[in-house]
Amino acid sequence: MKKSLTLVLASALLLGSAQAQNVTLTVAAFPSLDSAIKAILPAWNKLHPNVTIKLQAQEYADHHNAMTTALATGQGLPDVMAIEIGFVSKFAEGQGLENLDNAPYNAGQYKKLFTPFTIGQATSSDKRFIAMPTDIGPGTFFYRKDVLDKAGVNPLTLQTSWESFIEGGKKIKAKTGAYLINTAASINNVIIRTNLKPGEGIYFDSKNNLLVGPDNARFVRAFTLSKQVRDAGLDAKIGEWSNEWYDAFKKGTVATQFSGAWLQGALQNWMAPDTKGLWRVQNLPEKGFASWGGSFYAIPSKAVNKQWAWEFIKFMTLEQSSQITAFKDNGAFPALLAAQKDKAFSEAVPFLGGQQARVLWRDAAAKTQPIDVNKYDSVAEQIVQTELTNVLEQGKDIKQALSDARAQIARRAR
Incomplete structure (x- = not known):
């Protein structure tokens, strides 16, 4: 009990310290995920004016090659790493990313909130949960x-x-x-x-x-x-x-x-x-x-600002408003089940000739097996x-x- 209380107090002190000073949070991403991040920045800045997001965006292949090298060397790591589904299993089998099931993240409580097949995609063969889903394909x-x-x-x-x-x-x-x-x-x-x-x-x-x-x-x-x-x-x-x-x-x-x-x-x-x-x-x-595709956010084990990295990831993945903003910005289909019930899904899509395509996609996602x-x-x-x-x-x-x-x-x- 005494040990638990000490950990709680330490976490509270860390949070207070983080909120009292200006923080630069480095987020590495790729198109079109970078566009989604830019779209939510006004809402993030309003909520956390002392935490500046430094977005490092590279083309898809360049980004993942850079992250592969960074994880291997421990150099040039961001606080938050975006990963496309094609690289999740590869990155999951290394030991360079935080297991989000562990404290202080305790992500297990959130898994039921997402489209089921995404959880298996982000789980390593030894059952470590290494990334939170943000969009699906x-x-x-x-x-x-x-x-x-x-x-x-x-x-x-x-x-x-x-x-x-x-x-x-x-x-x-x-x-x-x-x-x-x-x-x-x-x-x-x-x-x-x-x-x-x-x-x-x-x-x-x-x-x-x-x-x-x-x-x-x-x-x-x-x-x-x-x-x-x-x-x-x-x-x-x-x-x-x-x-x-x-x-x-x-x-x-x-x-x-x-x-x-x-x-x-x-x-x-x-x-x-x-x-x-x-x-x-x-x-x-x-x-x-x-x-067919999908994006995730992970925290490198050697990241500098892990606490704020987790706050950012939760903001991007668990906030329905963030998920819908990204969806409207670039068609990033929400991994969050609650966001899929938004009224935007029944709207016609002008680019597709007014077709109600989002309903079709939602139904397809529900039928996709892990x-x-x-x-x-x-x-x-x-x-x-x-x-x-x-x-x-x-x-x-x-x-x-x-x-x-x-x-x-x-x-x-x-």
Whole structure:
């Protein structure tokens, strides 16, 4: 009891000290999360006038590379580190981030407030909770209505099955000259992430068994359909986050795109703002539901201002007003369940031709199942993508490619 009282008094003194002096809190982020942070700054400054947010924003890859180096060396660490879902499992398996389940954070009490699948995403294999979710990416099928209208293709037929998606793509290409998709690899990325069974991750199951291989129907089908798209000349062979990708959005030379709901904000704000009213969305083919992106906030173990870092993270993730501000600013879909009930969700989205897309995204998020993460997910993803490229560009046999992928992953994860 005496020890507990001493800790309480010490915490109170620290808080009083922090409030009495000016503090600079360093937050490292990437687009479009940096835009969301800027949008909430007026509210933060009003609440905490003595705590100045110093935002360090870099492009997605540069940010995560910098954070990887900072965690490895202990140098150049921010107080708050934004992490995109693609890097969460990798960062979680290191020991450089605070376990938010522990005191003084005690984040366990907040977990039930978030979309369920985000909690598993931020939990390491040894059950450390290393980051708070701020936004999620319900998997979404974007399509150019003007292109499909010109081709005489009903968007619902593209959603019915992957086979009908490909057949519709052939008609679109013949009638309009537009490609069906930016890259055939996108088909693989959807199929391997959707309709997973409980206890099944993308590449490993909950018991660390490797799932990739020539006998796994999910991967065989994903590779097979991707190859059919490439062989039919339906993909533009354009990588994401490239200038060619942005141009395709602007010019309508690619008819569809699979992504997270957040893409709407990116298209509207900076990728292709002049295409307002031309886009629509629907759920993924074959009633698939998947998490497609998402952002988290973590505290490095060697951060200088951990207490204020936690206050900032709670402000960004637990405050409904902050979540809605970010949502309206750039389409960052709230991870906080209470924010998803805001009246903004029933509003029409002008960029999507007045479609009530947010209701669709909310329903998709509710149907998305948690996926177990594994510390070797990033390794497996890189190897699978390389072997898929060998299939698409060099004509490698699919079963052989998946067999080789399995062997390489097993060797790296041994």
